[in-house]
Amino acid sequence: MNLQDHIKLYNEAVFDSDRDRALKVVHDAVAQGVSPEDVVFEMVLPTMNLMIKAVSEDFNANLAQHFLTARIADAVTAEMIPKFKKLPEMVGRVVIGTAWGDLHTLGKRIVIGCLKARMIDVIDLGVNVPAERFVDEAVAREAPVIGISALMIHTATGENGCRKVRQILQERKLEDSIKIIVGGAPFRFHPQIFKTVGADTWAADAVTAGKVIEDLLQEARR
Protein backbone atom coordinates (compact mmCIF):
# COMPACT_ATOMS: atom_id res chain seq x y z
CA MET A 1 0.00 0.00 0.00
CA ASN A 2 1.23 3.49 -0.74
CA LEU A 3 0.69 6.67 1.26
CA GLN A 4 -2.46 7.54 -0.69
CA ASP A 5 -4.03 4.20 0.27
CA HIS A 6 -3.28 4.80 3.94
CA ILE A 7 -4.69 8.33 3.70
CA LYS A 8 -7.89 7.00 2.16
CA LEU A 9 -8.33 4.35 4.86
CA TYR A 10 -7.62 6.88 7.59
CA ASN A 11 -10.17 9.33 6.14
CA GLU A 12 -12.83 6.64 6.06
CA ALA A 13 -12.16 5.58 9.64
CA VAL A 14 -12.30 9.16 10.93
CA PHE A 15 -15.47 10.03 9.04
CA ASP A 16 -16.99 6.82 10.41
CA SER A 17 -15.95 8.05 13.90
CA ASP A 18 -14.10 4.76 14.43
CA ARG A 19 -11.15 5.53 16.69
CA ASP A 20 -9.83 1.98 16.93
CA ARG A 21 -9.86 1.52 13.16
CA ALA A 22 -8.14 4.90 12.64
CA LEU A 23 -5.39 3.99 15.11
CA LYS A 24 -4.92 0.61 13.40
CA VAL A 25 -4.57 2.34 10.01
CA VAL A 26 -1.90 4.61 11.51
CA HIS A 27 0.01 1.72 13.09
CA ASP A 28 -0.17 -0.30 9.87
CA ALA A 29 1.08 2.71 7.91
CA VAL A 30 4.05 3.22 10.23
CA ALA A 31 4.82 -0.50 10.14
CA GLN A 32 4.87 -0.31 6.33
CA GLY A 33 7.34 2.56 6.32
CA VAL A 34 5.22 5.71 6.37
CA SER A 35 7.12 8.30 8.41
CA PRO A 36 5.60 9.73 11.61
CA GLU A 37 5.88 13.18 9.98
CA ASP A 38 3.75 12.02 7.04
CA VAL A 39 1.22 10.45 9.40
CA VAL A 40 0.63 13.82 11.07
CA PHE A 41 1.03 16.19 8.12
CA GLU A 42 -0.34 14.04 5.28
CA MET A 43 -2.96 12.00 7.09
CA VAL A 44 -4.16 13.64 10.32
CA LEU A 45 -4.16 17.32 9.34
CA PRO A 46 -5.64 16.98 5.83
CA THR A 47 -8.42 14.78 7.21
CA MET A 48 -9.23 17.42 9.79
CA ASN A 49 -9.37 20.02 7.02
CA LEU A 50 -11.66 17.75 5.02
CA MET A 51 -13.97 17.64 8.03
CA ILE A 52 -14.05 21.45 8.08
CA LYS A 53 -14.85 21.45 4.35
CA ALA A 54 -17.66 18.92 4.89
CA VAL A 55 -19.14 21.12 7.61
CA SER A 56 -18.99 24.28 5.50
CA GLU A 57 -20.49 22.58 2.46
CA ASP A 58 -23.40 20.61 3.83
CA PHE A 59 -23.49 21.29 7.56
CA ASN A 60 -23.94 17.59 7.97
CA ALA A 61 -21.09 16.69 10.26
CA ASN A 62 -22.14 16.20 13.85
CA LEU A 63 -20.78 16.79 17.32
CA ALA A 64 -19.79 13.16 17.84
CA GLN A 65 -17.78 13.20 14.62
CA HIS A 66 -15.96 16.36 15.76
CA PHE A 67 -15.32 14.91 19.20
CA LEU A 68 -13.87 11.70 17.82
CA THR A 69 -11.88 13.47 15.09
CA ALA A 70 -10.20 15.56 17.76
CA ARG A 71 -9.62 12.58 20.04
CA ILE A 72 -8.06 10.58 17.22
CA ALA A 73 -5.92 13.52 16.08
CA ASP A 74 -4.77 14.18 19.64
CA ALA A 75 -3.86 10.54 20.25
CA VAL A 76 -2.03 10.06 16.95
CA THR A 77 -0.13 13.34 17.25
CA ALA A 78 0.95 12.56 20.82
CA GLU A 79 2.21 9.16 19.68
CA MET A 80 3.95 10.35 16.53
CA ILE A 81 5.75 13.53 17.64
CA PRO A 82 8.33 11.76 19.83
CA LYS A 83 9.18 9.68 16.75
CA PHE A 84 9.85 12.69 14.50
CA LYS A 85 13.42 13.01 13.18
CA LYS A 86 13.52 16.52 14.64
CA LEU A 87 11.04 18.29 16.85
CA PRO A 88 8.47 20.19 14.79
CA GLU A 89 8.42 23.98 14.74
CA MET A 90 5.42 25.20 16.72
CA VAL A 91 3.02 27.55 14.97
CA GLY A 92 2.38 29.52 18.14
CA ARG A 93 0.71 29.49 21.51
CA VAL A 94 -2.88 30.01 22.64
CA VAL A 95 -4.49 30.24 26.05
CA ILE A 96 -7.91 28.69 26.16
CA GLY A 97 -10.64 28.20 28.74
CA THR A 98 -14.37 28.39 29.34
CA ALA A 99 -15.90 31.73 30.24
CA TRP A 100 -16.52 32.77 33.84
CA GLY A 101 -19.55 30.90 35.18
CA ASP A 102 -19.38 28.18 32.52
CA LEU A 103 -18.46 24.62 33.47
CA HIS A 104 -18.86 22.91 30.09
CA THR A 105 -15.68 21.26 28.82
CA LEU A 106 -16.54 19.43 25.61
CA GLY A 107 -16.08 22.23 23.05
CA LYS A 108 -12.78 23.28 24.58
CA ARG A 109 -11.58 19.70 24.62
CA ILE A 110 -12.31 19.26 20.91
CA VAL A 111 -10.54 22.52 20.04
CA ILE A 112 -7.47 21.50 22.07
CA GLY A 113 -7.21 18.13 20.28
CA CYS A 114 -7.33 19.88 16.92
CA LEU A 115 -4.81 22.54 17.94
CA LYS A 116 -2.24 20.02 19.09
CA ALA A 117 -2.36 18.29 15.70
CA ARG A 118 -1.72 21.70 14.13
CA MET A 119 1.48 22.06 16.16
CA ILE A 120 -0.01 24.75 18.34
CA ASP A 121 1.06 25.01 21.96
CA VAL A 122 -2.07 25.06 24.12
CA ILE A 123 -2.30 26.47 27.62
CA ASP A 124 -5.55 25.07 29.02
CA LEU A 125 -6.89 27.31 31.78
CA GLY A 126 -9.78 24.97 32.54
CA VAL A 127 -13.35 26.00 33.26
CA ASN A 128 -14.96 29.00 34.96
CA VAL A 129 -11.98 31.21 34.12
CA PRO A 130 -11.96 34.83 35.38
CA ALA A 131 -11.37 37.42 32.67
CA GLU A 132 -8.23 38.74 34.39
CA ARG A 133 -6.68 35.28 34.30
CA PHE A 134 -7.19 34.94 30.56
CA VAL A 135 -5.22 38.14 30.03
CA ASP A 136 -2.59 37.54 32.72
CA GLU A 137 -1.80 34.09 31.34
CA ALA A 138 -1.73 35.29 27.73
CA VAL A 139 0.79 37.96 28.72
CA ALA A 140 2.87 35.67 30.95
CA ARG A 141 2.99 32.89 28.33
CA GLU A 142 3.44 35.24 25.39
CA ALA A 143 0.32 33.89 23.70
CA PRO A 144 -1.12 36.18 21.01
CA VAL A 145 -4.50 34.43 21.05
CA ILE A 146 -7.09 33.93 23.78
CA GLY A 147 -9.79 31.32 23.13
CA ILE A 148 -13.02 31.58 25.14
CA SER A 149 -15.60 28.81 25.07
CA ALA A 150 -19.16 29.40 26.32
CA LEU A 151 -22.14 27.08 26.09
CA MET A 152 -24.74 29.24 27.78
CA ILE A 153 -26.06 32.57 26.59
CA HIS A 154 -25.37 34.35 29.86
CA THR A 155 -21.77 33.17 29.97
CA ALA A 156 -21.28 34.02 26.29
CA THR A 157 -22.69 37.53 26.59
CA GLY A 158 -22.41 38.32 30.31
CA GLU A 159 -20.30 41.11 31.71
CA ASN A 160 -17.70 38.77 33.24
CA GLY A 161 -16.92 36.80 30.08
CA CYS A 162 -15.51 37.98 26.79
CA ARG A 163 -16.72 41.53 27.34
CA LYS A 164 -14.48 41.87 30.38
CA VAL A 165 -11.52 40.26 28.63
CA ARG A 166 -11.90 42.88 25.88
CA GLN A 167 -12.14 45.65 28.47
CA ILE A 168 -8.92 44.51 30.18
CA LEU A 169 -7.08 44.26 26.87
CA GLN A 170 -8.18 47.82 26.12
CA GLU A 171 -7.13 49.12 29.51
CA ARG A 172 -3.72 47.49 29.24
CA LYS A 173 -3.30 48.55 25.61
CA LEU A 174 -2.89 44.95 24.49
CA GLU A 175 -5.47 44.91 21.72
CA ASP A 176 -2.92 44.97 18.92
CA SER A 177 -0.91 42.09 20.31
CA ILE A 178 -3.61 39.75 21.66
CA LYS A 179 -6.68 38.59 19.70
CA ILE A 180 -9.80 36.93 21.08
CA ILE A 181 -11.70 34.05 19.48
CA VAL A 182 -15.00 32.80 20.93
CA GLY A 183 -17.04 29.68 20.30
CA GLY A 184 -19.97 27.70 21.64
CA ALA A 185 -23.65 27.11 20.93
CA PRO A 186 -24.89 30.71 21.50
CA PHE A 187 -22.58 31.97 18.79
CA ARG A 188 -23.94 29.38 16.38
CA PHE A 189 -27.50 30.44 17.07
CA HIS A 190 -26.59 34.10 16.71
CA PRO A 191 -23.49 34.52 14.54
CA GLN A 192 -23.34 38.29 15.08
CA ILE A 193 -22.96 38.31 18.85
CA PHE A 194 -19.21 37.68 18.71
CA LYS A 195 -18.98 41.35 17.74
CA THR A 196 -21.19 42.64 20.52
CA VAL A 197 -19.15 40.80 23.16
CA GLY A 198 -15.92 42.25 21.79
CA ALA A 199 -14.30 39.18 20.23
CA ASP A 200 -12.14 39.53 17.14
CA THR A 201 -13.54 36.40 15.54
CA TRP A 202 -15.49 33.21 16.19
CA ALA A 203 -15.86 29.69 14.87
CA ALA A 204 -19.09 27.82 14.24
CA ASP A 205 -17.68 24.52 15.47
CA ALA A 206 -14.72 23.28 17.43
CA VAL A 207 -12.89 21.63 14.53
CA THR A 208 -13.09 24.82 12.49
CA ALA A 209 -11.88 26.77 15.53
CA GLY A 210 -8.53 24.97 15.24
CA LYS A 211 -8.02 26.36 11.73
CA VAL A 212 -9.20 29.86 12.65
CA ILE A 213 -6.76 29.95 15.59
CA GLU A 214 -3.95 28.72 13.36
CA ASP A 215 -4.70 31.55 10.94
CA LEU A 216 -4.67 34.09 13.79
CA LEU A 217 -1.31 32.78 14.96
CA GLN A 218 0.15 32.88 11.46
CA GLU A 219 -0.99 36.49 11.21
CA ALA A 220 0.58 37.33 14.56
CA ARG A 221 3.93 35.99 13.32
CA ARG A 222 3.99 38.36 10.34
Next chain:
Amino acid sequence: MITGMDRLTAAIRGETADRIPVFCNLLDQGARELGMSPQEYYARGEHVAEGQIRMLRKFGHDNVWSLSYVGKEAELLGCRKIAYAKDGPPNVEDFVIHTPADIGKLTVPDDVLAHPMFAEVRKCLDILRREVGGRNPICAYITSTMTLPTLLMGMEKWMELLFLGPAEMRDALLAKCHDFFVKEVSAYRRSGADVVVYSNPFGSTDIVPMKFFMAQSLPWIERDLRAIGTNGVVYYCGMARMNQVIETVFDHTGIGAYYVSPLDDLAEAKRIIGGRGLTCGVINDIKLIDWSEADVRQEVRRILEAGMPGGRFLFGTGVMPLAIPEANIRAMLEEAYEFGSQKREMNR
Protein backbone atom coordinates in the same frame (compact mmCIF):
# COMPACT_ATOMS: atom_id res chain seq x y z
CA MET B 1 -63.93 31.60 27.02
CA ILE B 2 -61.35 29.66 25.07
CA THR B 3 -58.44 28.49 27.20
CA GLY B 4 -54.86 27.57 26.40
CA MET B 5 -55.81 23.93 26.84
CA ASP B 6 -58.65 24.36 24.33
CA ARG B 7 -56.21 25.83 21.81
CA LEU B 8 -53.72 23.02 22.30
CA THR B 9 -56.39 20.35 22.07
CA ALA B 10 -57.82 21.92 18.92
CA ALA B 11 -54.38 22.08 17.29
CA ILE B 12 -53.66 18.45 18.16
CA ARG B 13 -57.00 17.40 16.65
CA GLY B 14 -56.54 19.55 13.58
CA GLU B 15 -59.45 21.77 14.55
CA THR B 16 -59.51 25.58 14.66
CA ALA B 17 -59.69 27.75 17.73
CA ASP B 18 -59.52 31.54 18.17
CA ARG B 19 -55.81 31.36 17.48
CA ILE B 20 -52.92 28.89 17.40
CA PRO B 21 -51.52 27.74 20.75
CA VAL B 22 -48.47 29.72 21.87
CA PHE B 23 -45.92 28.24 24.28
CA CYS B 24 -43.57 30.80 25.80
CA ASN B 25 -40.97 29.35 28.15
CA LEU B 26 -40.26 32.02 30.74
CA LEU B 27 -38.46 30.36 33.65
CA ASP B 28 -35.82 32.56 35.26
CA GLN B 29 -37.98 35.60 34.49
CA GLY B 30 -40.23 34.46 37.35
CA ALA B 31 -37.49 35.22 39.88
CA ARG B 32 -37.04 38.70 38.47
CA GLU B 33 -40.80 39.27 38.57
CA LEU B 34 -40.89 38.33 42.25
CA GLY B 35 -37.78 40.41 43.01
CA MET B 36 -35.86 37.37 44.24
CA SER B 37 -32.43 35.93 43.62
CA PRO B 38 -32.56 32.69 41.59
CA GLN B 39 -31.42 30.75 44.66
CA GLU B 40 -34.21 32.16 46.80
CA TYR B 41 -36.77 31.72 44.03
CA TYR B 42 -35.99 28.11 43.18
CA ALA B 43 -35.77 27.05 46.83
CA ARG B 44 -39.57 27.02 47.15
CA GLY B 45 -42.20 25.44 44.93
CA GLU B 46 -44.68 28.19 45.72
CA HIS B 47 -42.26 30.81 44.37
CA VAL B 48 -41.90 28.99 41.06
CA ALA B 49 -45.66 28.46 40.79
CA GLU B 50 -46.31 32.12 41.58
CA GLY B 51 -43.69 33.16 39.02
CA GLN B 52 -45.31 30.99 36.35
CA ILE B 53 -48.79 32.29 37.09
CA ARG B 54 -47.59 35.90 37.00
CA MET B 55 -45.86 35.29 33.66
CA LEU B 56 -49.10 33.84 32.34
CA ARG B 57 -51.13 36.84 33.47
CA LYS B 58 -48.57 39.30 32.20
CA PHE B 59 -48.04 37.88 28.74
CA GLY B 60 -51.15 35.79 28.02
CA HIS B 61 -49.44 32.77 26.48
CA ASP B 62 -50.88 29.31 26.92
CA ASN B 63 -48.53 27.12 28.97
CA VAL B 64 -46.90 26.97 32.39
CA TRP B 65 -43.85 25.04 33.54
CA SER B 66 -43.31 22.83 36.51
CA LEU B 67 -39.60 22.91 35.65
CA SER B 68 -37.46 24.73 38.12
CA TYR B 69 -34.08 24.02 36.49
CA VAL B 70 -32.63 21.13 34.54
CA GLY B 71 -30.17 20.25 37.30
CA LYS B 72 -33.13 19.18 39.46
CA GLU B 73 -32.92 15.77 37.79
CA ALA B 74 -29.28 15.46 38.87
CA GLU B 75 -30.30 16.45 42.40
CA LEU B 76 -32.83 13.63 42.46
CA LEU B 77 -29.94 11.32 41.66
CA GLY B 78 -27.53 12.65 44.28
CA CYS B 79 -26.10 15.96 43.03
CA ARG B 80 -25.63 18.31 45.97
CA LYS B 81 -24.08 21.36 44.36
CA ILE B 82 -25.89 23.68 41.96
CA ALA B 83 -24.24 26.81 40.60
CA TYR B 84 -26.51 29.85 40.58
CA ALA B 85 -25.96 32.84 38.32
CA LYS B 86 -27.72 36.16 38.61
CA ASP B 87 -28.13 36.44 34.85
CA GLY B 88 -28.80 32.86 33.75
CA PRO B 89 -30.18 29.45 34.66
CA PRO B 90 -28.83 27.34 37.52
CA ASN B 91 -26.43 24.65 36.46
CA VAL B 92 -24.99 21.41 37.87
CA GLU B 93 -21.73 22.34 39.59
CA ASP B 94 -20.63 18.99 40.98
CA PHE B 95 -21.31 15.84 39.02
CA VAL B 96 -22.61 12.68 40.67
CA ILE B 97 -20.34 10.44 38.61
CA HIS B 98 -16.61 11.09 38.79
CA THR B 99 -15.27 7.54 38.55
CA PRO B 100 -16.43 4.24 37.06
CA ALA B 101 -17.23 3.05 40.57
CA ASP B 102 -19.73 5.90 40.93
CA ILE B 103 -21.85 4.31 38.20
CA GLY B 104 -22.20 1.20 40.33
CA LYS B 105 -23.08 3.31 43.36
CA LEU B 106 -25.69 5.40 41.52
CA THR B 107 -29.02 4.80 43.21
CA VAL B 108 -32.36 5.42 41.55
CA PRO B 109 -35.03 6.43 44.06
CA ASP B 110 -37.89 3.92 44.33
CA ASP B 111 -40.50 6.63 44.33
CA VAL B 112 -39.50 9.97 42.82
CA LEU B 113 -42.73 11.50 44.07
CA ALA B 114 -41.72 10.83 47.68
CA HIS B 115 -38.11 12.00 47.23
CA PRO B 116 -37.25 15.05 49.38
CA MET B 117 -35.69 16.75 46.35
CA PHE B 118 -39.04 16.45 44.54
CA ALA B 119 -41.03 18.00 47.36
CA GLU B 120 -40.82 21.58 46.05
CA VAL B 121 -41.58 20.47 42.48
CA ARG B 122 -44.62 18.68 43.82
CA LYS B 123 -45.68 21.75 45.77
CA CYS B 124 -45.29 23.84 42.60
CA LEU B 125 -47.39 21.36 40.63
CA ASP B 126 -50.08 21.25 43.32
CA ILE B 127 -50.46 25.02 43.09
CA LEU B 128 -50.38 25.11 39.30
CA ARG B 129 -52.94 22.32 39.09
CA ARG B 130 -55.19 24.13 41.54
CA GLU B 131 -54.83 27.56 39.90
CA VAL B 132 -54.62 26.84 36.17
CA GLY B 133 -55.05 23.08 35.81
CA GLY B 134 -57.30 22.09 32.92
CA ARG B 135 -57.12 25.61 31.50
CA ASN B 136 -53.41 25.93 30.73
CA PRO B 137 -51.21 22.99 29.76
CA ILE B 138 -48.73 22.22 32.56
CA CYS B 139 -45.39 21.21 31.06
CA ALA B 140 -42.76 18.92 32.53
CA TYR B 141 -39.23 18.79 31.14
CA ILE B 142 -37.88 15.24 31.23
CA THR B 143 -34.41 14.36 30.06
CA SER B 144 -34.31 11.17 28.00
CA THR B 145 -32.42 8.06 29.06
CA MET B 146 -29.61 8.66 26.61
CA THR B 147 -29.14 12.33 27.51
CA LEU B 148 -29.47 12.06 31.29
CA PRO B 149 -25.82 10.97 31.82
CA THR B 150 -24.67 14.42 30.64
CA LEU B 151 -26.20 15.85 33.82
CA LEU B 152 -24.55 13.19 35.94
CA MET B 153 -21.02 13.16 34.53
CA GLY B 154 -20.75 16.02 32.02
CA MET B 155 -21.05 15.95 28.26
CA GLU B 156 -17.36 15.24 27.62
CA LYS B 157 -17.13 12.22 29.91
CA TRP B 158 -20.45 10.90 28.63
CA MET B 159 -19.33 11.20 25.00
CA GLU B 160 -16.19 9.26 25.92
CA LEU B 161 -18.15 6.48 27.57
CA LEU B 162 -20.85 6.43 24.92
CA PHE B 163 -18.52 6.23 21.93
CA LEU B 164 -15.38 4.66 23.32
CA GLY B 165 -16.76 2.40 26.01
CA PRO B 166 -16.46 0.19 27.93
CA ALA B 167 -19.83 -0.86 26.54
CA GLU B 168 -20.93 -2.78 29.61
CA MET B 169 -20.37 0.28 31.82
CA ARG B 170 -22.26 2.47 29.33
CA ASP B 171 -25.15 0.02 29.24
CA ALA B 172 -25.26 -0.26 33.03
CA LEU B 173 -25.54 3.52 33.32
CA LEU B 174 -28.21 3.72 30.61
CA ALA B 175 -30.25 1.02 32.34
CA LYS B 176 -30.24 3.06 35.56
CA CYS B 177 -31.07 6.25 33.68
CA HIS B 178 -33.99 4.53 31.99
CA ASP B 179 -35.27 3.28 35.33
CA PHE B 180 -35.11 6.84 36.67
CA PHE B 181 -36.67 8.31 33.52
CA VAL B 182 -39.74 6.08 33.81
CA LYS B 183 -40.18 6.85 37.51
CA GLU B 184 -39.68 10.57 36.95
CA VAL B 185 -42.30 10.76 34.20
CA SER B 186 -44.72 8.89 36.43
CA ALA B 187 -44.07 11.32 39.30
CA TYR B 188 -44.70 14.37 37.10
CA ARG B 189 -47.85 12.90 35.60
CA ARG B 190 -49.23 11.86 38.98
CA SER B 191 -48.56 15.42 40.16
CA GLY B 192 -50.57 16.95 37.33
CA ALA B 193 -48.24 17.55 34.38
CA ASP B 194 -50.12 17.37 31.06
CA VAL B 195 -47.25 17.77 28.61
CA VAL B 196 -44.00 15.80 28.80
CA VAL B 197 -41.22 17.51 26.87
CA TYR B 198 -38.96 14.57 26.04
CA SER B 199 -35.57 16.22 25.80
CA ASN B 200 -33.06 14.22 23.80
CA PRO B 201 -30.20 15.98 21.99
CA PHE B 202 -28.79 12.49 21.35
CA GLY B 203 -31.86 11.97 19.20
CA SER B 204 -30.58 14.54 16.71
CA THR B 205 -28.15 13.94 13.87
CA ASP B 206 -26.52 17.26 14.76
CA ILE B 207 -25.13 15.44 17.78
CA VAL B 208 -24.71 11.83 16.62
CA PRO B 209 -24.25 10.24 13.18
CA MET B 210 -27.37 8.71 11.59
CA LYS B 211 -25.82 5.24 11.83
CA PHE B 212 -25.38 5.69 15.56
CA PHE B 213 -28.85 7.16 15.90
CA MET B 214 -30.36 4.06 14.30
CA ALA B 215 -28.21 1.60 16.24
CA GLN B 216 -28.16 3.22 19.69
CA SER B 217 -30.37 6.27 20.12
CA LEU B 218 -33.52 4.92 18.50
CA PRO B 219 -33.71 1.69 20.53
CA TRP B 220 -33.51 3.75 23.74
CA ILE B 221 -36.13 6.18 22.45
CA GLU B 222 -38.39 3.22 21.66
CA ARG B 223 -37.77 1.75 25.08
CA ASP B 224 -38.47 5.08 26.80
CA LEU B 225 -41.72 5.57 24.89
CA ARG B 226 -42.87 1.99 25.33
CA ALA B 227 -42.53 2.52 29.07
CA ILE B 228 -44.34 5.87 29.35
CA GLY B 229 -46.67 5.88 26.34
CA THR B 230 -46.98 8.78 23.93
CA ASN B 231 -49.76 10.67 25.67
CA GLY B 232 -48.78 14.34 25.91
CA VAL B 233 -45.21 13.62 24.81
CA VAL B 234 -43.33 16.20 22.73
CA TYR B 235 -40.12 15.20 20.94
CA TYR B 236 -37.42 17.81 21.56
CA CYS B 237 -33.72 17.68 20.78
CA GLY B 238 -32.56 20.59 22.95
CA MET B 239 -32.68 23.04 20.01
CA ALA B 240 -30.63 20.69 17.81
CA ARG B 241 -32.15 19.83 14.45
CA MET B 242 -34.53 16.89 14.00
CA ASN B 243 -35.87 16.91 10.43
CA GLN B 244 -33.70 13.94 9.46
CA VAL B 245 -35.18 11.75 12.18
CA ILE B 246 -38.83 12.84 12.48
CA GLU B 247 -40.13 10.21 10.07
CA THR B 248 -38.22 7.43 11.84
CA VAL B 249 -39.22 8.58 15.33
CA PHE B 250 -42.84 8.82 14.24
CA ASP B 251 -42.83 5.36 12.65
CA HIS B 252 -41.09 3.69 15.58
CA THR B 253 -42.76 5.41 18.51
CA GLY B 254 -45.91 7.20 17.37
CA ILE B 255 -44.92 10.41 19.20
CA GLY B 256 -47.44 12.96 17.96
CA ALA B 257 -45.73 16.32 18.61
CA TYR B 258 -42.36 17.68 17.46
CA TYR B 259 -40.66 20.78 18.87
CA VAL B 260 -38.63 21.61 15.80
CA SER B 261 -35.26 23.40 16.00
CA PRO B 262 -35.03 26.98 14.75
CA LEU B 263 -32.14 25.66 12.62
CA ASP B 264 -34.46 23.19 10.87
CA ASP B 265 -36.40 24.06 7.74
CA LEU B 266 -39.84 24.45 9.33
CA ALA B 267 -41.79 24.01 6.10
CA GLU B 268 -39.94 20.75 5.53
CA ALA B 269 -40.71 19.61 9.09
CA LYS B 270 -44.36 20.42 8.50
CA ARG B 271 -44.32 18.43 5.26
CA ILE B 272 -42.75 15.42 7.01
CA ILE B 273 -45.16 15.49 9.95
CA GLY B 274 -48.09 16.40 7.73
CA GLY B 275 -51.50 15.78 9.19
CA ARG B 276 -50.22 13.01 11.47
CA GLY B 277 -49.14 15.18 14.36
CA LEU B 278 -48.47 18.57 15.89
CA THR B 279 -45.66 20.68 14.45
CA CYS B 280 -44.18 23.17 16.90
CA GLY B 281 -42.39 26.04 15.13
CA VAL B 282 -39.75 27.47 17.44
CA ILE B 283 -38.23 30.94 17.28
CA ASN B 284 -34.48 31.42 17.67
CA ASP B 285 -34.87 33.27 20.94
CA ILE B 286 -31.20 34.11 21.35
CA LYS B 287 -31.70 36.61 18.56
CA LEU B 288 -34.54 38.22 20.50
CA ILE B 289 -31.89 39.73 22.77
CA ASP B 290 -30.83 42.38 20.29
CA TRP B 291 -33.37 42.32 17.47
CA SER B 292 -35.63 45.29 16.94
CA GLU B 293 -39.33 44.80 17.59
CA ALA B 294 -39.90 44.98 13.83
CA ASP B 295 -37.34 42.17 13.31
CA VAL B 296 -39.08 40.09 15.95
CA ARG B 297 -42.52 40.55 14.38
CA GLN B 298 -41.19 39.74 10.93
CA GLU B 299 -39.59 36.51 12.16
CA VAL B 300 -42.78 35.45 13.93
CA ARG B 301 -44.74 36.00 10.71
CA ARG B 302 -42.18 33.99 8.75
CA ILE B 303 -42.52 31.07 11.17
CA LEU B 304 -46.31 31.20 11.16
CA GLU B 305 -46.49 31.42 7.38
CA ALA B 306 -44.30 28.32 7.14
CA GLY B 307 -46.07 26.36 9.85
CA MET B 308 -49.74 27.26 9.87
CA PRO B 309 -50.92 26.01 6.48
CA GLY B 310 -52.75 22.74 7.04
CA GLY B 311 -53.26 23.39 10.75
CA ARG B 312 -51.91 21.25 13.62
CA PHE B 313 -49.40 23.95 14.47
CA LEU B 314 -48.06 25.50 17.66
CA PHE B 315 -45.73 28.48 18.01
CA GLY B 316 -43.08 28.15 20.69
CA THR B 317 -39.83 29.45 22.14
CA GLY B 318 -36.72 27.84 23.55
CA VAL B 319 -35.76 28.60 27.12
CA MET B 320 -35.99 32.36 26.82
CA PRO B 321 -32.73 34.03 27.99
CA LEU B 322 -33.11 36.59 30.76
CA ALA B 323 -31.40 39.20 28.61
CA ILE B 324 -34.35 39.44 26.20
CA PRO B 325 -36.00 42.86 26.63
CA GLU B 326 -39.60 42.69 27.76
CA ALA B 327 -40.65 44.78 24.76
CA ASN B 328 -39.38 42.03 22.46
CA ILE B 329 -41.25 39.35 24.40
CA ARG B 330 -44.42 41.38 24.00
CA ALA B 331 -43.77 42.05 20.31
CA MET B 332 -43.22 38.34 19.68
CA LEU B 333 -46.35 37.28 21.51
CA GLU B 334 -48.58 40.02 20.12
CA GLU B 335 -47.55 39.09 16.61
CA ALA B 336 -48.13 35.38 17.29
CA TYR B 337 -51.58 36.10 18.76
CA GLU B 338 -52.53 38.49 15.99
CA PHE B 339 -51.13 36.69 12.97
CA GLY B 340 -51.98 33.32 14.45
CA SER B 341 -55.56 34.45 14.70
CA GLN B 342 -56.02 36.51 11.55
CA LYS B 343 -54.77 33.72 9.41
CA ARG B 344 -56.74 31.01 11.11
CA GLU B 345 -58.48 30.17 7.89
CA MET B 346 -55.13 28.75 6.84
CA ASN B 347 -55.62 26.13 9.52
CA ARG B 348 -58.43 24.52 7.65
